[in-house]
Amino acid sequence: MNKQVKKYTTLYVTIIFIGIGMLGFFHSDSSQSYSSDVAHKSILTMEKSAEKKETSQQKEETSDKVSQPQKQQSSNQQPQSQQSQQSQKEETTSDVSSLIEKKEEVTLTILGINKTIGQENVEIEDGDSVFSVLKRYTTKHQISMKTSGYGSMIYVRGIGDLVEHEHGAGSGWVYKVNGASPNISAGNYEVSQGDVIVWEYIYSE
Amino acid sequence: MSKSKEISLIGILAAVNIASRIALQSLPNIKPVTSLIILSVIVFGLSFGIKLTFVTTIVSNIYLGMGIWTFFQIFAWIVICLLTQGVVDIFHKVKKEPPLLFMAVFSFCMGYVFGFIVSLEQFVVGGVGLFISYYSVGIAFDTMHAIGNFAFYLLCAPFFMKLFIKEKEHFL
Numbered sequence: 001m002n003k004q005v006k007k008y009t010t011l012y013v014t015i016i017f018i019g020i021g022m023l024g025f026f027h028s029d030s031s032q033s034y035s036s037d038v039a040h041k042s043i044l045t046m047e048k049s050a051e052k053k054e055t056s057q058q059k060e061e062t063s064d065k066v067s068q069p070q071k072q073q074s075s076n077q078q079p080q081s082q083q084s085q086q087s088q089k090e091e092t093t094s095d096v097s098s099l100i101e102k103k104e105e106v107t108l109t110i111l112g113i114n115k116t117i118g119q120e121n122v123e124i125e126d127g128d129s130v131f132s133v134l135k136r137y138t139t140k141h142q143i144s145m146k147t148s149g150y151g152s153m154i155y156v157r158g159i160g161d162l163v164e165h166e167h168g169a170g171s172g173w174v175y176k177v178n179g180a181s182p183n184i185s186a187g188n189y190e191v192s193q194g195d196v197i198v199w200e201y202i203y204s205e
Numbered sequence: 206m207s208k209s210k211e212i213s214l215i216g217i218l219a220a221v222n223i224a225s226r227i228a229l230q231s232l233p234n235i236k237p238v239t240s241l242i243i244l245s246v247i248v249f250g251l252s253f254g255i256k257l258t259f260v261t262t263i264v265s266n267i268y269l270g271m272g273i274w275t276f277f278q279i280f281a282w283i284v285i286c287l288l289t290q291g292v293v294d295i296f297h298k299v300k301k302e303p304p305l306l307f308m309a310v311f312s313f314c315m316g317y318v319f320g321f322i323v324s325l326e327q328f329v330v331g332g333v334g335l336f337i338s339y340y341s342v343g344i345a346f347d348t349m350h351a352i353g354n355f356a357f358y359l360l361c362a363p364f365f366m367k368l369f370i371k372e373k374e375h376f377l
Contacts, residue, residue, distance in 0.1 A: 002250050005250070005251050006290055006294075009283065012283075024328035024336070027331060027332040127292055156279065
């Protein structure tokens with residue numbers, strides 16, 4: 001009886017392994033097209049968010065250091081030229097900052113409802129994430145912050161008086177780095193020199 | 206072994222496994238489950254081990270979280286049962302009982318086998334790229350599992366082996 005069990009188990013295991021192999025290779029083929037899809041979508045959202053930024057900034061009429069490079073970005077829609085411009089911008093800013101001081105900085109902007117809560121150049125350290133930059137800024141200025149989760153699973157529920165779900169069901173905080181919204185948690189996104197971080201309160205009323 | 210005796214034995218051993226899985230969930234992957242399954246396969250045979258695997262995984266995952274990984278955990282332990290049975294059969298052919306230290310090293314290797322098969326979940330979901338990244342991240346945890354298996358096998362085997370064999374003889 002034991003031999004029969006062994007035989008059937010071997011058969012079962014082999015069939016499952018073949019099934020896993022087939023499914024896996026099927027997904028390996030489709031995963032390439034999937035990733036290209038994602039890349040395409042992220043470019044689209046980048047363009048869209050850039051357009052959106054432009055209109056929102058026209059409304060708010062805030063003319064400062066941040067909005068100018070973003071407007072430049074949004075004016076030319078092709079991603080390649082955008083990237084080259086970004087890299088140029090990074091080079092120039094790093095040149096300037098290395099001349100003045102060696103510390104690396106990112107620009108942090110927090111946009112509330114029809115007003116800017118805060119904007120500042122924040123110094124970064126090695127391994128800083130978008131969330132740790134925000135945390136440093138809020139502790140420095142004593143702005144209250146509500147979060148859930150920890151580490152790479154962090155989720156920002158509220159900054160200052162604005163908490164999620166208070167202005168419509170879909171309201172809450174989202175972040176953008178250089179005009180694009182990354183698909184990963186703020187605790188997982190590593191910032192680099194010259195990044196433009198925008199925390200924006202999305203609401204629909 | 207009578208049917209009712211088998212069922213009650215499966216129940217008791219599964220309870221031990223489930224309790225250990227839940228009690229030791231704070232430790233990274235160090236659990237006596239694999240060692241106990243290997244031991245029970247050596248003494249009671251393949252079909253007993255597979256039944257024990259099913260009960261252990263399904264009931265403990267009610268507490269720890271049910272998902273697609275439940276299937277892969279069951280599958281991984283079935284493969285371990287099968288490999289154990291194969292090794293034991295080879296030893297029985299030359300009329301020998303499997304030595305303690307050899308089986309401890311074997312259960313050490315089974316830690317990696319388990320990790321590999323559970324990682325295949327990502328292969329099914331996301332293809333080769335996701336699988337490789339997922340598995341390479343998990344190798345440290347697999348090592349913890351393997352070390353835990355080794356320690357628990359050396360700890361459990363002398364005592365449980367006697368107990369199991371006595372049980373088997375008594376109720377044959």
